Amino acid sequence: MPASLVHDGKIDREAAGAELRRYLDMVLRTARFRLSYRVDIAPKAETDDLETAEIVVAFEGQDQDLLLEHNGELLKALEHVGVRWLRLDPQFYNRVRFDCGDFRAARLAELRLSAEVAAERVRQTHEAFRFNPMGARDRRIIHLALKDQPGVRTSSEGQGEMRQVVIFPADAKPDAK
Secondary structure, three states: OOOOEOOOEEEEEEHHHHHHHHHHHHHHHHOOOOEEEEEOOOOOOOOOOOOOOEEEEEOOOOOOOHHHHHHHHHHHHHHHHHHHHOOOHHHHHHHEEEEOOOOOHHHHHHHHHHHHHHHHHHHHHHHOOEEEOOOHHHHHHHHHHHHOOOOEEEEOOOOOOHEEEEEEEEEOOOOOO
């Protein structure tokens, strides 16, 4: 069990990277995945960009299609267990990202484009737009993509797996649907 990897509100990236290597070596060996990985430690960004990952794990190999099946469920599961392995508080989950074949980069671009198109629709129609339910990281990306967009504001509504991002016209009352 790793000691706390967060000191003064910052992740000890080198120690976290070493722990992730230990976790991944065990999981990949035990599950007999034909995958290799690379752990990249990024410098701390000065701004809170859409993806502020400080530690990126990139997979490749014969079994990479398994990681990406069903919208990357296995990749996301490995990441989820990885951040749990590190015993990070939820506020730090977005600092660790697992990727394979640029799947996450493509998803980020898709979410940005969806957010921009939906915001334009809200500006033109003056009616709220509700996205399908999505995970916290995807919702966060949409919120951040639109935080400085004129004429719209965002909110998350719902509970658990049914939580959705809603884009409202900026002048709409907070309880508008």
